Amino acid sequence: MKKILDLLHLLYPEQCLVCENELSAEEKHLCSFCSQNISHTNFHLFKEASSMDKLFWGRAKVKNTYAHIFFEKNKTSQDILFSLKYKNNLDVGVYFGKQIGETLKTQEQYLTIDAVIPLHPKKKFIRGYNQSEALAKGICSSFLKKLDVKTVKRTRHSESQTKKTRFQRWDNVNDIFKISRTIENYNHILLVDDVITTGSTLESIIVALLKRNPELQISVATLAIAK
Numbered sequence: 001m002k003k004i005l006d007l008l009h010l011l012y013p014e015q016c017l018v019c020e021n022e023l024s025a026e027e028k029h030l031c032s033f034c035s036q037n038i039s040h041t042n043f044h045l046f047k048e049a050s051s052m053d054k055l056f057w058g059r060a061k062v063k064n065t066y067a068h069i070f071f072e073k074n075k076t077s078q079d080i081l082f083s084l085k086y087k088n089n090l091d092v093g094v095y096f097g098k099q100i101g102e103t104l105k106t107q108e109q110y111l112t113i114d115a116v117i118p119l120h121p122k123k124k125f126i127r128g129y130n131q132s133e134a135l136a137k138g139i140c141s142s143f144l145k146k147l148d149v150k151t152v153k154r155t156r157h158s159e160s161q162t163k164k165t166r167f168q169r170w171d172n173v174n175d176i177f178k179i180s181r182t183i184e185n186y187n188h189i190l191l192v193d194d195v196i197t198t199g200s201t202l203e204s205i206i207v208a209l210l211k212r213n214p215e216l217q218i219s220v221a222t223l224a225i226a227k
Contacts, residue, residue, distance in 0.1 A: 101140065116139055
């Protein structure tokens with residue numbers, strides 16, 4: 001098998017999604033140089049509240065939060081998210097989702113998770129895919145948790161959050177999700193999104209989930225968080 005993979009790499013070499021240099025057989029999606037240009041949050045090692053925890057203070061009841069990397073303009077993280085969101089590169093989502101899953105399964109507070117639920121982006125009907133679902137699939141494959149793509153559905157599409165105040169952002173996303181009764185069967189779920197900025201969309205979903213199941217424990221994981 002290794003000889004076949006080596007031959008395929010020779011015939012169809014993969015390029016780094018950032019610098020476009022040819023990758024070695026051991027590298028995946030990113031070359032070693034560009035990989036070093038990623039800022040990992042290491043939130044799972046924090047003893048005190050992280051910046052992501054603080055986003056939800058006074059807004060929504062969240063058990064745990066985790067973001068894998070910091071989003072930084074003109075750096076590798078921006079290229080990763082661009083490739084995932086706009087280039088239909090779902091392999092990138094699964095790849096980093098596996099990394100997230102490998103991290104979370106070492107943390108006791110995540111072991112009770114019953115299901116992993118990806119957010120449904122408003123532009124899926126345009127793009128034809130869900131980048132959060134790709135991340136969730138990667139998480140489930142390494143974390144060995146159930147993937148649930150049916151319990152949370154969008155009922156309408158919100159306007160762009162750009163240049164809105166916090167309260168305008170809340171009004172913009174409030175009551176746009178439909179929660180099925182299957183959520184009542186869960187005690188602890190993990191919500192997955194690609195990047196978190198203000199947290200307004202996640203806040204809206206969490207409020208809707210707790211209306212349906214007030215005892216539900218909700219954790220949140222994203223690929224990136226704005227630095």
